[in-house]
Structures are given as C-alpha cells and as structure tokens.
Amino acid sequence: MAIFVDQNTKVIVQGLTGGQGRFHGLRNRAYGTQVVGGVTPGKAGQDVEGIPVFDSVEDAVKATGATASFIAVPPKAAPAAILEAARAGIGFVVCITEGVPAQDEARVYATLQRDYPATRLLGPNCPGIISPGKCNIGITAGEIAQLPSSSGPNVGIVSRSGTLTYQALYELKQQGIGVSTCVGIGGDPVPGTSFVDCLAEFQADPETHAIIMIGEIGGSAEEEAAEFITKHVTKPMSAYIAGVTAPAGKKMGHAGAIVSGGKGTAQGKMDALRMAGVKVGLNPTEAGSLMAEIVHSLR
Amino acid sequence: MDLFEYQGKQYFAKYNIAVSAGGVAHTVDEALVEAEKALYPVVVKAQVQVGGRGKAGGIKLANNSEEVRLHAGNILGMDIKGHLVKRVWIEHASDIAEEYYASFTLDRAAKQHLLMLSAQGGVEIEVVAERDPSAIVKLHINPIEGLSLATARQAAVDAKIPARALDGVADMLVKLYECFTKGDCDLAEINPLILKPTGEVHALDAKVSLDVNASFRHPEWEEYAATEELDAREQLAREKGLQYIGLDGTVGIIANGAGLAMSTLDVVNQVGGSAANFLDIGGGANAELMTAALEVINSDAKVKSILINIFGGITRGEEVAKGIVEAVKRVSLRAPIVIRLDGTNADEGRKILADAGIPDSQLTSRPTMLEAARAAVALAK
Incomplete structure (x- = not known):
C-alpha cells in the first residue's frame, strides 16, 4: 500500500512537449512510473521518446485510461490545465507550476470542490509525490527515496518544502528506514491538498507506521494539522518547522511563507504540534533522528 | 508587494472607489503645486509603509501655502520607525462624520x-x-x-x-x-x-x-516595482534574478530551495550566529547562479563568513561543486566560505571541492548542516 499513487497509477503529463514536462516526465518514466501519455494542444500524433501526445486530456484519458495527471505548464496556463484534467475525470492531479496567482488558486480550489469533488489536486508549486518503488510524479530525485520494507516499519512524509522533503528522504535512506509515500503539498497560500488530507490517508494506510511532517511559517495549516493529530492520528510522528528566525512581513521564497500580524510563526506551530504529542526537531536532521528513534522503538 | 498610500488610492480609483483628489510630491515646491490643485485646506501625508504615521507627526493639516511649506518641509526627510520619508501625498481635507x-x-x-x-x-x-x-x-x-x-x-x-x-x-x-x-x-x-x-x-x-x-x-x-524600497543588496539581487531578503547578521547564506534557506537561517541562529540574508538560488545551483549569489553577498559589508548549504537532488553533487569552484574563481571574495554539500553524489562533489586547489582559508567543507553552521558562525566572530 501507499497513499494517493502506486504501481497501478497511470499518468499523463500536461505540457509533456515543454522543457520541464519532458525532462521530469521522462525521469518519472525511467523511475518506473507508468507515464502513458502527454497533452499539448495541437501536437496530437507526435510522441516524446515513445510517449504518445494528445490534443486534450479527454483524448488522452480515452486512449490510455490515465488516472493521474502531472501538470508542468506555465502559471498562466495552469488553472485551465487543472480544470481540464478534472473535467476529463482525472482523479489525482499534481501541479508543480510555481507562480500561480493566489486569486486563481482560490477559484480553482472552489471550482474543484463544487463541480469535481472526486478530483484531488496536489499543489500548485509542489515537488510532487513519490511512493518509492511504485510511482514518482513530479521533480523528486527518485534515487534518494528508500524503498518501503515489507515487514515495516515504514514512514510517510508530508512537507510544504521541496528541498527539505529531499533532506528528509535522504536522512531516512541513510538510516535504512523505508518510506511508504512522500507527499510535497507545496508552499502556496491555497494548496489543493493539505497536511490534514495527507495525515488522514497515512493514518489509514497499513503500510505506513510513522509520519514525518515538515512545515514552515505562514498560514495555519500546521495548527489545523495539530488539531487533527490530537483527534485522529494514533501513529507516532516527528516534525520540523522552518522559519523560526524569519522576519515578520517578508515572504521567505514561497508565496505562502510569511508571518503577518503576529500570526503564522514557527514557534506557535511547534507549540501546537508538541501539544498534539508530536516530537518536534529544531532542525531537519533532528527531526530525522527523532524519527529514527521512533522507528527503532517500533521494530 | 506593498503599495504606498498614494499608489493604493490611485489603484482604488481604477475601480471607481471614491478617494480624495490629490497628488504626490517629492519636494516642497511640488507639494505647493499639488496643494493648489487639490484646493485648500489640504492634508500633507508622509508616504511610508509603516503604521503610526500620524503619531510620529507624519500627517498634518494645512490651510494655506505657508502651512504646506512648513509641514512638507518637516515631513520630507523625516525618519518614521526607520523608514525615510521620500514623498508626501497632498489631498483635499475631508470633513468626517x-x-x-x-x-x-x-x-x-x-x-x-x-x-x-x-x-x-x-x-x-x-x-x-x-x-x-x-x-x-x-x-x-x-x-x-x-x-x-x-x-x-x-x-x-x-x-x-x-x-x-x-x-x-x-x-x-x-x-x-x-x-x-x-x-x-x-x-x-x-x-x-x-x-x-x-x-x-x-x-x-x-x-x-x-x-x-x-x-x-x-x-x-x-x-x-520601481518605487519599492529595496536596499542596495536587494536591488542587486533582483537584477540578478535571485530570491533574496536582506537581514542584519554577519553570516551570508546561500541555499537551494526556500525551505532549506529558511532552515539554514534557523540553524545559524541556533548555534549562536546571525544570518546576513535569505538567499534561495533554486534547484539549478549552476556556476552562473552561484556567481551571482556570491556577488550579492560580497556586496554586503557586514558579512564575515559565507555558508553555502546545498542539497543535491536532480542536480548532482559534482555539478554543484563545479559551479561553486567556477564561481569562487570569478568573484574576489572578502569572506571565507563554508560549504555543506549533501544529497545525490555528494561524495563526488566534495572531492571536486577538495581537489580544486582553493586554500582552506577561503573555502572549507563540512558534512552536515549543523557542523557547517558552527564553522561559519565561528569564522564570523
């Protein structure tokens, strides 16, 4: 098991003929992901190293039976691409595009909620998702992810930051700890999938035995996660929150990483998670070590 | 991007939101011209992106040209909570119920x-x-x-x-x-x-x-964007297309990825140092980007040491290392560099750094984020 994606997931890449789509789409296929098609309007009939290209998501789904989409198109085109995938019945949409306006994200989210509740969006502005050994959609370097062990224990990872996600994957690999699924939810103000969505899935996934969560300043997603953990998560967790020293009022790289009006501080988030019983590390390595301790106690 | 009040009002006006007639002035003479246009009495308002202008004396009523001259003269150049007043907004005074x-x-x-x-x-x-x-x-x-x-x-x-x-x-x-x-x-x-x-x-x-x-x-x-108040370092970073935020510390920071950059700031702080900046060079970390990043950091006189924190994902360790070596050759640095290089092919990358012939006084490598931060903070003291 894994969450959201596995070996049966069939993926199309919207924007396969573009630089990013081609590069990452081919990498994902090389990892073993079933990349069954690509979509670029006006380029039907072409192929990218054997991957057929279609004019629309609808055509691609009809021809390939795709269940997931990987969107690698510019910010202007991303909202329409997400909704096109949803309209074509795609159940899981990963959008890595950075720079989508917040107003567009809010409208897309509301539209999915109202018209396409069966579609889950991951991102925008996220590194993607990897279920090691099964499926990799997005920009994660697959080789740094440790395969889950059949006997367990395995760890699920959920993170708002790309490089810190890699850091977490890498530290688990160094310690020989298997990963069930690693989800990068992205650093934008309106992510399609939240910490809470991932925690619920990890809690229900028999292959996941413990969870690492990597948050950052801004918004209240970590506080909402802490509330959810208190009520619904029984699996042990460690966490790290980036941005303890970030100055108020400045966007720290990610559009959503901003402390404003005294809200969204790292300290507040760490306190909330500790209250929920999560072991909180003061740096990513410490969160990794805390997870190693948890895993050893489970073995 | 935060707008000044006058820009906000001009923006509102595009959406037919009622605002007072007025104009922006950079000098006392310009203020007098705008006051004539707005019709007396007018309000002279300091244009700074910080609250509490009124209490600081940055908002004054003027009934005639002498009062405009007096108030605009006082307010222009005023320091309000560290913000220098470069312009005032002059608008017709409103009666308030x-x-x-x-x-x-x-x-x-x-x-x-x-x-x-x-x-x-x-x-x-x-x-x-x-x-x-x-x-x-x-x-x-x-x-x-x-x-x-x-x-x-x-x-x-x-x-x-x-x-x-x-x-x-x-x-x-x-x-x-x-x-x-x-x-x-x-x-x-x-x-x-x-x-x-x-x-x-x-x-x-x-x-x-x-x-x-x-x-x-x-x-x-x-x-x-043209009126955004950036310091010289931030201006240079913007020209180079880098995600940079200037801070007050002594350890210059370069990392790939916003989360890792934020985390690097935190770790430097934890070991008793203070970061001079936030700088995310993104996933690529090639020689051009690294050179640009080092140039920006080098322009900051407060920087005593530089901490480069790179996690190689798709970009492999050896490519990152080559980029760093190339950049170090191009930029004449005032401060020593401590590098933490980890991730995909990190060993190969570290070997390239070690064999590059750069003296230890200029560049050293540490295997973990924490050790690298400690070394950089020690150098900054």
Whole structure:
C-alpha cells in the first residue's frame, strides 16, 4: 500500500512537449512510473521518446485510461490545465507550476470542490509525490527515496518544502528506514491538498507506521494539522518547522511563507504540534533522528 | 508587494472607489503645486509603509501655502520607525462624520475570501479585535460566487453601520471586492472608511498589497516595482534574478530551495550566529547562479563568513561543486566560505571541492548542516 499513487497509477503529463514536462516526465518514466501519455494542444500524433501526445486530456484519458495527471505548464496556463484534467475525470492531479496567482488558486480550489469533488489536486508549486518503488510524479530525485520494507516499519512524509522533503528522504535512506509515500503539498497560500488530507490517508494506510511532517511559517495549516493529530492520528510522528528566525512581513521564497500580524510563526506551530504529542526537531536532521528513534522503538 | 498610500488610492480609483483628489510630491515646491490643485485646506501625508504615521507627526493639516511649506518641509526627510520619508501625498481635507473599517483578504484556512467590516474605524483593526471582537463582522465569500450588493448590505447591517450610510458602504464593499479580486490583491484595506457629513462614503486611506505572481497580467504594476524600497543588496539581487531578503547578521547564506534557506537561517541562529540574508538560488545551483549569489553577498559589508548549504537532488553533487569552484574563481571574495554539500553524489562533489586547489582559508567543507553552521558562525566572530 501507499497513499494517493502506486504501481497501478497511470499518468499523463500536461505540457509533456515543454522543457520541464519532458525532462521530469521522462525521469518519472525511467523511475518506473507508468507515464502513458502527454497533452499539448495541437501536437496530437507526435510522441516524446515513445510517449504518445494528445490534443486534450479527454483524448488522452480515452486512449490510455490515465488516472493521474502531472501538470508542468506555465502559471498562466495552469488553472485551465487543472480544470481540464478534472473535467476529463482525472482523479489525482499534481501541479508543480510555481507562480500561480493566489486569486486563481482560490477559484480553482472552489471550482474543484463544487463541480469535481472526486478530483484531488496536489499543489500548485509542489515537488510532487513519490511512493518509492511504485510511482514518482513530479521533480523528486527518485534515487534518494528508500524503498518501503515489507515487514515495516515504514514512514510517510508530508512537507510544504521541496528541498527539505529531499533532506528528509535522504536522512531516512541513510538510516535504512523505508518510506511508504512522500507527499510535497507545496508552499502556496491555497494548496489543493493539505497536511490534514495527507495525515488522514497515512493514518489509514497499513503500510505506513510513522509520519514525518515538515512545515514552515505562514498560514495555519500546521495548527489545523495539530488539531487533527490530537483527534485522529494514533501513529507516532516527528516534525520540523522552518522559519523560526524569519522576519515578520517578508515572504521567505514561497508565496505562502510569511508571518503577518503576529500570526503564522514557527514557534506557535511547534507549540501546537508538541501539544498534539508530536516530537518536534529544531532542525531537519533532528527531526530525522527523532524519527529514527521512533522507528527503532517500533521494530 | 506593498503599495504606498498614494499608489493604493490611485489603484482604488481604477475601480471607481471614491478617494480624495490629490497628488504626490517629492519636494516642497511640488507639494505647493499639488496643494493648489487639490484646493485648500489640504492634508500633507508622509508616504511610508509603516503604521503610526500620524503619531510620529507624519500627517498634518494645512490651510494655506505657508502651512504646506512648513509641514512638507518637516515631513520630507523625516525618519518614521526607520523608514525615510521620500514623498508626501497632498489631498483635499475631508470633513468626517464617522469612521469605519473594511478589508478583503484571503483566509488561507477556509480557502475563501474574507471580508472584515467594522463600524469602529480609524484605529488599527487588531486593537478593535482585542477591545471588542463583536464589533468586527467577518464574512467568508466563495471565490466563484463573489459578493452581491445584497450580501454586502447585510454585512453592513450586521456591523451596525448606521442606516444613512448603508447604501454607500454596500456599494463601496462591492467595488473594493472587485479591486481585490480583479486587481489581484493579497490585501485591500480601507481604514478609515469615512462617512462625510454630506452622506457620501469615501476611502480616506488605502492599504493595498499586490500578489506579485499575478504581475504577468498587470503590466501597469511596473511603476509600483520601481518605487519599492529595496536596499542596495536587494536591488542587486533582483537584477540578478535571485530570491533574496536582506537581514542584519554577519553570516551570508546561500541555499537551494526556500525551505532549506529558511532552515539554514534557523540553524545559524541556533548555534549562536546571525544570518546576513535569505538567499534561495533554486534547484539549478549552476556556476552562473552561484556567481551571482556570491556577488550579492560580497556586496554586503557586514558579512564575515559565507555558508553555502546545498542539497543535491536532480542536480548532482559534482555539478554543484563545479559551479561553486567556477564561481569562487570569478568573484574576489572578502569572506571565507563554508560549504555543506549533501544529497545525490555528494561524495563526488566534495572531492571536486577538495581537489580544486582553493586554500582552506577561503573555502572549507563540512558534512552536515549543523557542523557547517558552527564553522561559519565561528569564522564570523
């Protein structure tokens, strides 16, 4: 098991003929992901190293039976691409595009909620998702992810930051700890999938035995996660929150990483998670070590 | 991107939000010209992006040209909480019967737009929230449904806006919402929103923050970017296309990825140092980007050591290392570098760094983030 994606997931890449789509789409296929098609309007009939290209998501789904989409198109085109995938019945949409306006994200989210509740969006502005050994959609370097062990224990990872996600994957690999699924939810103000969505899935996934969560300043997603953990998560967790020293009022790289009006501080988030019983590390390595301790106690 | 009040008012005016006639002035002479145009009495307002201007003496009423000369002369060049006043806004003074508050933001938790409305304006909304939370009406708006005039009017009723101002406030809210959504604002706030004795509702102040991700559909925003108050380091970083925020410490930071950069700041702080900046060079970390990053850091006189924190993912360790070696050759650095290189092919990368013939006094490598931070902080002391 894994969450959201596995070996049966069939993926199309919207924007396969573009630089990013081609590069990452081919990498994902090389990892073993079933990349069954690509979509670029006006380029039907072409192929990218054997991957057929279609004019629309609808055509691609009809021809390939795709269940997931990987969107690698510019910010202007991303909202329409997400909704096109949803309209074509795609159940899981990963959008890595950075720079989508917040107003567009809010409208897309509301539209999915109202018209396409069966579609889950991951991102925008996220590194993607990897279920090691099964499926990799997005920009994660697959080789740094440790395969889950059949006997367990395995760890699920959920993170708002790309490089810190890699850091977490890498530290688990160094310690020989298997990963069930690693989800990068992205650093934008309106992510399609939240910490809470991932925690619920990890809690229900028999292959996941413990969870690492990597948050950052801004918004209240970590506080909402802490509330959810208190009520619904029984699996042990460690966490790290980036941005303890970030100055108020400045966007720290990610559009959503901003402390404003005294809200969204790292300290507040760490306190909330500790209250929920999560072991909180003061740096990513410490969160990794805390997870190693948890895993050893489970073995 | 935060706008100055005068820019916010000009932005409001595009959406037919009533603001006072006025103009911006950089000199006393310009202030006199704008005051003549706006008609006396006028208000001279310091244009700084910080609250508490009035208390600091940055807002003055002027009844004639002598008073404009006096006040504009005092306010221009004034330091308000570390912000130098470079321009003043001159507008016709408004008669005020009542002061309200209105704003639209995105509520990230609810993933919906949020209207905040209060009949108690003119003071900071945080103060009202503390003193009397029931005085603020909070209304969520579904982004695909929008705000109707009827809903806006009901919100005004709920906020106990007096009957004679209801229609004016409702109309204002609908226009402000349009400005917020079509204008791609992160925040659109009017405080105070005033009722004039004549019954008109009018924006006496404007606080607007724009979502820079939407710049591609707002070419008119270029003029705002030009007046953004960046320090010399931030200006240079912007020209080089780097994500940079200037801070006050002594350890220059370069990392790949926003989360890792933030985390590096934290770790430097934990081991007793202070970061000079936040700098994310993104996933690539090639020689060009690294050179640009080092040039920006090198322009900061306070920097005593440089911490480069790279996690190789798709970009392999050896490529990153080659980029660093190349960049170090190109830039004549004033401060020593400590590198932490980890991730894909990190060993190969470290070997390239070790064999590059760069003296230890200029560049050293540490295997972990914590050790690298300790070394960089020690060098900065």
